[in-house]
Amino acid sequence: MDLRIFTEPQQGADYRTLLRVAKAAEDLGYDGFFRSDHYLKMGDVAGLPGPTDAWITLAGLARETSRIRLGTLMTAATFRLPGVLAIQVAQVDQMSGGRIELGLGAGWYEAEHTAYGIPFPAARLGRLEEQLAIVTGLWGTKPGETFDFEGRYYQLKDSPALPKPAQERLPVLIGGMGAERTPDIAARFADEFNIPFASVADTAAQITRVRAAAQARGRARDSLVYSNALVACVDRNDAEVSRRAAAIGREVAELKENGLAGTPAEVVEKIGRYAETGSTRIYLQILDLDDLEHLALIADQVMPQLG
Numbered sequence: 001m002d003l004r005i006f007t008e009p010q011q012g013a014d015y016r017t018l019l020r021v022a023k024a025a026e027d028l029g030y031d032g033f034f035r036s037d038h039y040l041k042m043g044d045v046a047g048l049p050g051p052t053d054a055w056i057t058l059a060g061l062a063r064e065t066s067r068i069r070l071g072t073l074m075t076a077a078t079f080r081l082p083g084v085l086a087i088q089v090a091q092v093d094q095m096s097g098g099r100i101e102l103g104l105g106a107g108w109y110e111a112e113h114t115a116y117g118i119p120f121p122a123a124r125l126g127r128l129e130e131q132l133a134i135v136t137g138l139w140g141t142k143p144g145e146t147f148d149f150e151g152r153y154y155q156l157k158d159s160p161a162l163p164k165p166a167q168e169r170l171p172v173l174i175g176g177m178g179a180e181r182t183p184d185i186a187a188r189f190a191d192e193f194n195i196p197f198a199s200v201a202d203t204a205a206q207i208t209r210v211r212a213a214a215q216a217r218g219r220a221r222d223s224l225v226y227s228n229a230l231v232a233c234v235d236r237n238d239a240e241v242s243r244r245a246a247a248i249g250r251e252v253a254e255l256k257e258n259g260l261a262g263t264p265a266e267v268v269e270k271i272g273r274y275a276e277t278g279s280t281r282i283y284l285q286i287l288d289l290d291d292l293e294h295l296a297l298i299a300d301q302v303m304p305q306l307g
């Protein structure tokens with residue numbers, strides 16, 4: 001089971017904070033450092049000093065780390081034109097030496113669009129499908145050839161389809177709990193399917209749907225990586241777990257129900273139940289980015305037990 005760190009910078013984190021967490025994650029042996037792609041805080045937090053752009057952040061981290069995988073959960077398709085996104089991601093992949101992964105979603109948070117003057121169309125899944133076709137099509141076009149696309153929302157003509165990522169195939173992540181269209185989109189375009197903040201039972205059901213969609217599209221059922229994103233709150237005893245939960249404004253019982261919370265033994269047991277569904281990667285949502293001891297504890301007490 002791979003463990004990756006997942007951050008929510010819109011809740012209040014500048015670049016220096018994210019760099020500190022990414023470097024700690026790399027030093028501690030985590031497989032990846034990922035971040036959300038949002039421009040507005042959520043809930044009762046100050047959100048200071050304000051949002052950071054996901055791909056500008058990742059470009060910086062690409063030059064200041066050396067091993068760890070970097071990416072988004074999830075870039076909003078509403079934020080960027082697909083041709084521009086393909087250029088940005090390919091460039092950051094080159095800057096990282098081939099360590100970038102693109103999580104791409106339809107976009108859902110209307111308030112951040114309103115706050116920053118970004119159009120928020122009603123029909124977003126169709127745009128997401130076209131963006132995925134364009135981004136992967138541009139990257140897959142052979143050097144010297146051009147790429148055309150005639151869609152409902154986007155049109156490209158005689159694109160040189162440059163630059164290319166450093167990786168021969170840059171991994172694309174798609175996620176969500178949609179029961180029909182989402183699994184089919186994943187079967188067409190994704191290397192990894194991520195299930196956000198879901199129970200073991202709901203995870204098993206969604207993985208079954210995606211496997212069926214992959215098979216219907218002529219892919220092997222397990223040709224995708226299956227992963228979960230889950231909030232983490234881990235410590236050696238109940239009192240310390242309660243302290244960490246209070247620091248992020250959550251209750252221990254709720255965190256144990258909906259995330260990975262408790263002692264290392266409790267967390268390892270629950271991760272094992274996710275593994276039984278077919279999930280092989282966990283994105284640990286870390287909400288207190290000043291608590292690097294939390295990352296160290298998980299790396300020392302949980303990671304070695306996962307194989």
